[in-house]
Amino acid sequence: MRNKWIGMRWLMFAVLAWNAPAFAAKAAPTAAGAQQYLAAMAQQVTTKVFFVDGSGRVNYVTGRYTGQVRTIKGRAFGKQKESVTTLPEQVVEKKVSDIHASVLEAIDAYGRPTACATRITEVAAPPYDETKSDAGNDTRAFSFTLTYKDEQWKYEPLTKFTTPAQVIDWSNVRVVRVSPAAVTVVSNGQAFAQVELAYFANDPDAADQIEYAMKFLALSCNANAAKGF
Amino acid sequence: MRKHWAAGALACALIATLPATLVAQTPASTTAQPSSTDQLAKWGLYARLVGQTMKSAGAEGFTVRWRWETPGEVLLEEWYRGTVVTDKPSYTGTFRLGAEPGTFLLKSSAMLGKEWLGTLQDDGSVNFVGKGLLKMPFRVRIDDQGIYEMADAKGRTIERYAAITEPATPVAVAETPSPSPAPAPAPKLEPVIASAPTAPAPAKKPAPVVAKQAPSPPAPPIKSPRRLSEAELAFIGQSVQKSRASSIEQARQAELAAQEASRKFQLEYQASLAEYARREAENAQAEAEFEAERAQKAAAWQQQAQASEQALADSMQRLRDTTANIQAQQAAAQARQRAQADAQAQAERQRQVELIRQANQRQEDEAARLVAQRQQYEQQRAAAQAAETARQQQQQRGAGDVAGAGRASTDTDANRCVSGAEVRENDTTKGNTAAYVSNGCGTPVAMKICLMTESGWKCGVNFGVQPQASWSFSAFHATGPVFVDAKPAASNRALASP
Numbered sequence: 140m141r142n143k144w145i146g147m148r149w150l151m152f153a154v155l156a157w158n159a160p161a162f163a164a165k166a167a168p169t170a171a172g173a174q175q176y177l178a179a180m181a182q183q184v185t186t187k188v189f190f191v192d193g194s195g196r197v198n199y200v201t202g203r204y205t206g207q208v209r210t211i212k213g214r215a216f217g218k219q220k221e222s223v224t225t226l227p228e229q230v231v232e233k234k235v236s237d238i239h240a241s242v243l244e245a246i247d248a249y250g251r252p253t254a255c256a257t258r259i260t261e262v263a264a265p266p267y268d269e270t271k272s273d274a275g276n277d278t279r280a281f282s283f284t285l286t287y288k289d290e291q292w293k294y295e296p297l298t299k300f301t302t303p304a305q306v307i308d309w310s311n312v313r314v315v316r317v318s319p320a321a322v323t324v325v326s327n328g329q330a331f332a333q334v335e336l337a338y339f340a341n342d343p344d345a346a347d348q349i350e351y352a353m354k355f356l357a358l359s360c361n362a363n364a365a366k367g368f
Numbered sequence: 369m370r371k372h373w374a375a376g377a378l379a380c381a382l383i384a385t386l387p388a389t390l391v392a393q394t395p396a397s398t399t400a401q402p403s404s405t406d407q408l409a410k411w412g413l414y415a416r417l418v419g420q421t422m423k424s425a426g427a428e429g430f431t432v433r434w435r436w437e438t439p440g441e442v443l444l445e446e447w448y449r450g451t452v453v454t455d456k457p458s459y460t461g462t463f464r465l466g467a468e469p470g471t472f473l474l475k476s477s478a479m480l481g482k483e484w485l486g487t488l489q490d491d492g493s494v495n496f497v498g499k500g501l502l503k504m505p506f507r508v509r510i511d512d513q514g515i516y517e518m519a520d521a522k523g524r525t526i527e528r529y530a531a532i533t534e535p536a537t538p539v540a541v542a543e544t545p546s547p548s549p550a551p552a553p554a555p556k557l558e559p560v561i562a563s564a565p566t567a568p569a570p571a572k573k574p575a576p577v578v579a580k581q582a583p584s585p586p587a588p589p590i591k592s593p594r595r596l597s598e599a600e601l602a603f604i605g606q607s608v609q610k611s612r613a614s615s616i617e618q619a620r621q622a623e624l625a626a627q628e629a630s631r632k633f634q635l636e637y638q639a640s641l642a643e644y645a646r647r648e649a650e651n652a653q654a655e656a657e658f659e660a661e662r663a664q665k666a667a668a669w670q671q672q673a674q675a676s677e678q679a680l681a682d683s684m685q686r687l688r689d690t691t692a693n694i695q696a697q698q699a700a701a702q703a704r705q706r707a708q709a710d711a712q713a714q715a716e717r718q719r720q721v722e723l724i725r726q727a728n729q730r731q732e733d734e735a736a737r738l739v740a741q742r743q744q745y746e747q748q749r750a751a752a753q754a755a756e757t758a759r760q761q762q763q764q765r766g767a768g769d770v771a772g773a774g775r776a777s778t779d780t781d782a783n784r785c786v787s788g789a790e791v792r793e794n795d796t797t798k799g800n801t802a803a804y805v806s807n808g809c810g811t812p813v814a815m816k817i818c819l820m821t822e823s824g825w826k827c828g829v830n831f832g833v834q835p836q837a838s839w840s841f842s843a844f845h846a847t848g849p850v851f852v853d854a855k856p857a858a859s860n861r862a863l864a865s866p
Contacts, residue, residue: 168601170593244478247590250430250449250458255591310591316611319619343616347608354604359593 170254170309170359173352174245177257177338180349184340186239188262190300191333198238200267202294204229211285231292238264238300240336248306248329255360257307259336262300268293305334309360314353319343322350410465412488413510414443414472422516422529423451430458432516432529437462449587451532472496706795713790717806717838720787724808727784782854785809787838789817789850794842801846805854806838812857817841818866820849825866832857 189197206226213219242261247253268291275286307326315323320340328334340346411418417434424430431448442464446457463486464473472486474496484496484504493509505521516529596604787806794800803817812834818827821843828841833854851866 167595242479246478249587251587251590253590254593308591309593316615319612319615343612347612350611351604351608354607355596355601356593358600358604359596360591 168355170356171245173355173359174243174254174257176352177349177356178243178245180338180340180345180352181240181243184338184345184349186339187337188238188240188259188300189333189335189337190238190305190328190331191335193332196234198235198300199232200235200295200299201230201232202268202292204231204290204292206288206290209287209289211287213283215281226290231294233267233292233294235264235267235294235297238262238297246306247308248303255309255356257309257336257356258304259307259334260301260304262297264297300331303330305329305331307334307336309356311361312353312357314350314357316346316350320346322346322353324353410469411440411443412470412494413492413508414463414494416510417516418443420531421453423532425515425528425530429527431532433457441465709792713804716790717787720806721808721836724785724787728781728808728810731781731784782809782813782856782859783852786813786815786833786852786854789852791819791846791848791850797842799844800842801844802840802842803850803852804838804840805833805852807833807835807854809854809856810835813854814857814859814863815839816851816853816863816865818851819843819846820851820866821845821847825851827851827865829863 190199191197192199204226205228208224208226209221210224211219211221239262240259241263242259244258244260245252245254245256246258246260247256248258270292271288271290273286273288275284275288277284277286305328307324309326311327313325315325317323317337320343321337322340323335323337325333325335338346338349340349414434418436419434421431421433431451431453433446433448433453435444435446436442437444442462445461445463447459447461448454449458460477462475462477464475465471466473466485470488472488472494474484474486476482476484482502482504483499485499486494486496488494491509493507495507496505498504506526507519507521507523509517509519511517514531518526518528520526785808787808789803789805791801791803794802801819803819805815805817807813807815812832814829814831815833816827816829817840818825819841820826822845826841826843826846830839830841833839849866853864855861855863
């Protein structure tokens with residue numbers, strides 16, 4: 140409820156800010172308020188996070204492929220014979236396509252609370268480990284062979300992107316309006332070369348407010364900013 | 369999602385102690401102690417942790433210190449980044465006893481003051497579950513080496529902390545009822561070799577050791593936002609408006625480009641369709657031509673095939689006709705041969721019958737001559753009747769001989785009045801040979817025909833061959849020799865055998 144109220148208050152300010160600068164000045168927006176607004180909006184609109192490593196790979200995880208084949212052979216008369224074959228392990232990799240930020244906090248890379256940094260504390264994504272099961276049946280006049288193949292692709296957990304948590308340093312960011320309803324902030328990461336946090340708002344007005352908050356933070360936290368954003 | 373939750377547990381375990389603000393941090397005495405053993409029991413493992421400072425077992429991480437804010441009532445868990453314990457912790461968790469025995473309330477200085485409810489477990493560990501929607505469960509315990517361990521809900525270790533200062537013993541907590549807080553001991557600012565933990569670690573076990581680490585580079589000063597001027601705020605607003613307009617223009621351009629691309633695509637698609645239709649028409653025409661040619665060829669081929677079939681049928685018919693003609697000619701030839709053979713046989717039979725008749729005639733003539741001769745002898749005997757008894761007897765004996773000869777001739781004449789055996793192959797049964805004999809006698813005769821075969825003589829008997837009739841006997845694998853015996857049907861003589 141508190142976040143909602145903060146968000147509403149910031150929204151009101153953001154709407155009035157460029158329509159009525161005098162009122163904006165009286166309202167005295169703060170960077171902490173902008174932080175809370177962005178954190179609250181992360182809960183309300185769709186976000187996406189792109190962790191770009193030094194090789195330019197986005198949301199890149201590696202994993203391991205394992206599998207086994209269970210074969211049951213039998214005849215019309217007599218005992219069945221079962222054998223299990225382990226498939227050779229393989230190193231696999233993939234790009235996790237849909238990582239979104241679920242918890243954002245105004246904490247810098249050293250764990251210190253500050254309005255000039257946003258820590259991506261928690262992210263979420265649909266399950267991306269994969270499993271596959273196949274069954275085969277080769278039945279003949281007096282014999283049969285049943286084959287069960289189980290395969291797993293298990294990748295690094297999402298903690299790869301939050302341990303340590305990546306932090307957006309608002310003193311050195313680039314804010315990009317990628318579409319009328321989407322805004323992205325690009326920052327250098329710590330464990331990753333670059334971190335991008337994108338908000339996909341429901342309408343251009345909401346995107347305006349998000350962009351305003353981002354630029355407010357960028358300008359507030361960078362004394363030498365050339366206002367070029 | 370489970371993996372994510374495991375990560376969340378890690379996060380929550382650390383975040384649980386994040387302060388919302390540092391303003392509230394008021395260094396309090398760390399020497400204040402609870403006043404009874406009940407307090408020790410109530411606080412569980414935290415009673416052992418009070419006064420301790422621990423360092424993350426990892427190369428990096430936090431240093432954590434436990435101290436009383438209000439002895440026996442409020443316990444602070446202070447987190448410091450790195451190994452340096454300053455007067456301002458990075459994060460703080462505040463513990464209070466819960467309403468129920470064995471429960472704790474943990475309030476984080478982070479996450480807008482999120483709270484957890486902890487429950488003391490039988491094994492001494494404490495399970496924490498967050499209040500509200502985000503449960504973020506985690507568990508803490510002290511292992512047998514005195515290591516403070518944090519784990520997620522599934523028991524997977526998140527972080528381990530080893531002591532780096534002399535811990536306060538639980539006994540001291542219980543035995544120091546001093547209500548007045550004492551100054552906290554100054555924390556050691558540099559990493560040191562850890563001292564042995566308190567019980568229940570076995571005395572002989574080596575104390576956990578934290579490697580001596582090089583001091584981390586000092587963190588840069590915290591950046592603080594500055595207050596923006598009215599002009600800057602206006603600039604931001606204008607920038608946002610400009611950005612929005614630009615993005616809308618870009619979107620419009622993109623839409624136009626998409627429409628143009630779509631139009632081009634449609635044109636290309638239409639052109640492709642036309643081209644496709646043209647090719648289809650060409651293909652159809654080519655197909656039709658090909659089909660017509662194929663039909664023409666098929667018709668020609670069919671015609672040829674029919675002609676060939678007709679020719680073949682005609683040829684077959686001619687062959688059949690020829691075969692039939694040949695067979696007819698062969699049959700006619702065979703019929704002629706049979707007719708000739710029959711005629712010859714008939715002629716032969718007639719000749720033989722004639723010969724038999726002539727023989728019979730001769731016999732009759734001979735018999736008549738003999739009768740006349742006997743009559744002559746009778747006359748002669750009558751003439752010399754009395755005188756010459758011996759001569760009469762001799763004459764009578766001679767007459768008896770003549771009579772006997774007549775009887776004998778009757779029996780033997782049957783062989784004279786039958787024709788000789790005519791041997792020929794059976795027309796209908798291959799390998800079968802038949803011997804034909806005709807009865808040229810005036811009376812029925814009994815007839816026996818024997819044929820020599822590869823396995824010996826084969827004989828047949830007919831006791832009633834009528835006059836002028838013919839009888840045959842056949843056998844397989846005949847070798848040639850034929851034996852015939854005949855007698856009058858009324859004769860008692862046995863037919864002879866070869």
